[in-house]
Amino acid sequence: MSKKKSAVWSFFSSVKLAVFLLALIAIIAVIGTLVPQREGAAELARHMSPGLFFFLQKMQVFDLYHSIWFFLLMGFLALNLIFCSLDRLPFAWHRFRRKPSPGDEDVFRDLPAENIIITEQDQNSAAAIAASLMKKRFNCLKQQEVKNAVVFCADKGRFSHLGVYIVHLSILVFIAGAVIGSIFGLEGYVSIIEGEKVQTINLRNSDTMLPLPFSVRCDRFVLESYNDGTPKTYRSDLAFLKGEQIVHHGKLLVNHPLTFEGFRFYQASYGLAPDGRAVLTVMKDGWKTMHKTVGLGDVFDLPGKEGQVHVLRVEGNLMKMGPAVKLSVRTDKSETAFWVFAQIDKIREMNPQIMNQLPMFNPGLFRPYFFVLTSMDKKYYTGLQVSRDPGTPVVGAAAVLMISGLFLIIFMPARQMWVRIEREGKNTRIMIAGRSYKNKPGLAREMNYVTGKLKQKLEKVR
Amino acid sequence: MINTIILSWVTFVYFAAFVFYLFLMIIGRTFWGKIATATALTGLIAQTAALIIRWRESYELGFGHIPLANFYESLIFFAWAIILFYLVFEWRTKSKSIGAFVIPIAFLAMAYASIAPGVNNRIQPLIPALQSNWLTSHVVTCFMGYAAFTFAFCCALIFFLKNREKKNTMKSAVLLEKLPSLATIDILIYRGIALGFIFLTIGIMTGSVWAHYAWGSYWSWDPKETWSLITWIIYAILLHSRYVQGWRGKRIALLSIIGFASVLFTYFGVNYLPGLHSYLQL
Numbered sequence: 001m002s003k004k005k006s007a008v009w010s011f012f013s014s015v016k017l018a019v020f021l022l023a024l025i026a027i028i029a030v031i032g033t034l035v036p037q038r039e040g041a042a043e044l045a046r047h048m049s050p051g052l053f054f055f056l057q058k059m060q061v062f063d064l065y066h067s068i069w070f071f072l073l074m075g076f077l078a079l080n081l082i083f084c085s086l087d088r089l090p091f092a093w094h095r096f097r098r099k100p101s102p103g104d105e106d107v108f109r110d111l112p113a114e115n116i117i118i119t120e121q122d123q124n125s126a127a128a129i130a131a132s133l134m135k136k137r138f139n140c141l142k143q144q145e146v147k148n149a150v151v152f153c154a155d156k157g158r159f160s161h162l163g164v165y166i167v168h169l170s171i172l173v174f175i176a177g178a179v180i181g182s183i184f185g186l187e188g189y190v191s192i193i194e195g196e197k198v199q200t201i202n203l204r205n206s207d208t209m210l211p212l213p214f215s216v217r218c219d220r221f222v223l224e225s226y227n228d229g230t231p232k233t234y235r236s237d238l239a240f241l242k243g244e245q246i247v248h249h250g251k252l253l254v255n256h257p258l259t260f261e262g263f264r265f266y267q268a269s270y271g272l273a274p275d276g277r278a279v280l281t282v283m284k285d286g287w288k289t290m291h292k293t294v295g296l297g298d299v300f301d302l303p304g305k306e307g308q309v310h311v312l313r314v315e316g317n318l319m320k321m322g323p324a325v326k327l328s329v330r331t332d333k334s335e336t337a338f339w340v341f342a343q344i345d346k347i348r349e350m351n352p353q354i355m356n357q358l359p360m361f362n363p364g365l366f367r368p369y370f371f372v373l374t375s376m377d378k379k380y381y382t383g384l385q386v387s388r389d390p391g392t393p394v395v396g397a398a399a400v401l402m403i404s405g406l407f408l409i410i411f412m413p414a415r416q417m418w419v420r421i422e423r424e425g426k427n428t429r430i431m432i433a434g435r436s437y438k439n440k441p442g443l444a445r446e447m448n449y450v451t452g453k454l455k456q457k458l459e460k461v462r
Numbered sequence: 463m464i465n466t467i468i469l470s471w472v473t474f475v476y477f478a479a480f481v482f483y484l485f486l487m488i489i490g491r492t493f494w495g496k497i498a499t500a501t502a503l504t505g506l507i508a509q510t511a512a513l514i515i516r517w518r519e520s521y522e523l524g525f526g527h528i529p530l531a532n533f534y535e536s537l538i539f540f541a542w543a544i545i546l547f548y549l550v551f552e553w554r555t556k557s558k559s560i561g562a563f564v565i566p567i568a569f570l571a572m573a574y575a576s577i578a579p580g581v582n583n584r585i586q587p588l589i590p591a592l593q594s595n596w597l598t599s600h601v602v603t604c605f606m607g608y609a610a611f612t613f614a615f616c617c618a619l620i621f622f623l624k625n626r627e628k629k630n631t632m633k634s635a636v637l638l639e640k641l642p643s644l645a646t647i648d649i650l651i652y653r654g655i656a657l658g659f660i661f662l663t664i665g666i667m668t669g670s671v672w673a674h675y676a677w678g679s680y681w682s683w684d685p686k687e688t689w690s691l692i693t694w695i696i697y698a699i700l701l702h703s704r705y706v707q708g709w710r711g712k713r714i715a716l717l718s719i720i721g722f723a724s725v726l727f728t729y730f731g732v733n734y735l736p737g738l739h740s741y742l743q744l
């Protein structure tokens with residue numbers, strides 16, 4: 001029984017498995033960037049036999065990052081990480097706990113000659129200099145007198161031994177954060193026309209609508225452009241309402257989301273709303289007879305009751321010739337349809353014959369009336385992304401853990417150092433030794449540096 | 463504009479530095495080493511000045527922003543980071559022998575920025591998605607990481623050059639004699655990658671924080687995000703193979719070349735895939 005268990009244990013705690021899993025995850029990630037995913041897959045379906053497409057879809061090839069394969073791999077990686085860490089943590093813990101002792105005499109065995117200094121300084125002042133130097137670069141300085149010598153020892157970077165396990169833990173926390181997000185989080189979108197309010201959002205990747213516990217109104221949408229026409233800012237002024245009461249409001253910009261009751265709103269897109277309103281001036285025999293504000297589908301009577309005007313279309317920018325409305329004047333006998341452009345004078349300047357060629361462009365087609373499009377208020381809709389992800393703080397914590405772990409491993413190597421100062425006839429003999437489990441060249445550099453510094457200071461005192 | 467003129471001169475200065483490092487390698491006189499370092503340093507100072515001028519010019523145009531906002535500016539910063547990284551290394555180790563391999567990459571990045579068709583070198587206003595404080599920290603950390611990986615890649619090339627030479631002992635051995643020993647190169651590869659890995663990790667994280675504010679999700683499997691993760695995984699595999707399996711030399715050098723290919727794809731190749739990171743498109 002125990003033998004079988006150890007086989008499972010050694011399988012899951014092997015670094016080879018970790019490397020294999022990581023490589024597999026990388027390969028799946030590569031495929032996911034080459035094969036169109038989710039919405040993009042529809043295009044691919046037209047170039048493929050339906051059977052093959054259906055098979056690939058069933059294998060979740062078009063949603064790899066959310067497929068059962070990917071989740072299984074992540075699960076295995078998590079298990080592997082846990083087993084690997086538990087397998088090796090005791091050694092690291094031992095190294096972490098093992099503080100250097102001045103009694104560790106064997107570190108001075110086989111010491112290279114460059115780490116031994118012979119000086120004419122007396123033992124006590126040499127010891128003082130060595131101690132102050134070690135205090136500057138190391139922690140936990142300890143001292144012990146043996147026979148005719150004094151031994152110092154100190155260490156630093158002990159936490160580096162735990163760095164790997166902090167990074168491993170951080171990956172588990174990452175996975176936990178992602179799982180929390182995928183279970184309890186949601187992602188949706190909604191577009192709101194300026195001045196209107198909504199109470200439901202469309203959930204992404206499904207056809208369902210989600211009712212919100214409040215409603216959102218877009219009071220104003222502002223669009224600013226640079227001189228070259230690229231958008232500079234777009235902003236929605238949002239109000240959050242409970243019933244008819246405004247509970248919260250704020251300005252929503254790209255990069256500056258708004259949060260209300262756990263839902264975060266992001267400025268994602270914008271566009272012209274289909275139902276702008278136009279102000280028409282109606283002239284009869286050259287005289288202004290009435291002003292009328294109209295929207296799509298509106299119907300009104302002419303001032304002399306000659307007929308009814310139907311608003312067929314309202315366009316913010318028709319064929320790049322500016323705002324226009326299409327009207328149809330209906331009488332008992334006839335129906336006359338034509339366009340009314342706001343910039344009719346400009347259009348006529350460019351093409352003086354246009355009214356004759358295209359009677360549809362003549363705003364005076366229904367005599368004796370003449371229509372003028374005085375103004376049009378453009379109405380925007382704002383496209384909002386809505387999300388709720390309770391896993392985000394967990395992922396944030398994982399990020400902090402990972403960075404601190406990596407810093408410990410790479411920038412704060414664990415090193416221990418001993419200095420032994422003994423009398424040798426008239427002179428004093430100083431030996432410098434060190435220990436490090438990883439990064440031996442780094443240790444050698446540090447020891448050479450300390451030796452050099454010590455030599456310098458001993459010279460100076462003399 | 464004056465900054466682009468300076469930057470195109472800097473391109474030639476880096477080429478000159480490369481030639482001087484080659485002279486040092488072939489002729490071996492320390493004189494050439496001094497000239498080479500001085501030239502590279504001159505280039506770096508001029509480039510830094512040009513970047514500051516470009517920054518100021520963007521304010522004069524009325525939409526001031528740090529020059530890290532389009533493909534041209536990213537290439538320039540990439541070259542700057544490579545030179546900075548290399549000169550710090552040279553100053554710390556007093557070793558000039560690998561300059562002939564690292565400097566040309568910076569030169570190529572600069573040359574590509576000014577020659578490649580469609581790379582727009584004008585200062586452009588920031589679109590709303592890029593108007594964020596995270597722009598600077600994200601781009602700087604990512605490109606410092608790329609520069610460190612580039613350094614490791616150059617060392618890996620040297621490794622294979624030397625390793626091949628060791629086998630057929632004879633010719634041109636003199637040329638490679640001055641290069642560091644295989645064991646030293648192995649350590650250099652490792653150190654470049656360790657530093658790059660930290661920068662890449664921070665770069666991905668600052669990018670995630672930014673995405674959290676701009677796109678509504680800290681991770682959306684956008685191709686650039688995905689490829690940065692792939693790069694991260696390749697280097698993570700390398701570090702584990704070295705730390706735990708004890709791999710050294712050839713295998714590590716090979717992995718670091720694969721990792722660098724992934725870096726290049728993350729930087730250039732991804733632009734040909736559809737995604738959210740469209741700011742760098744040509």
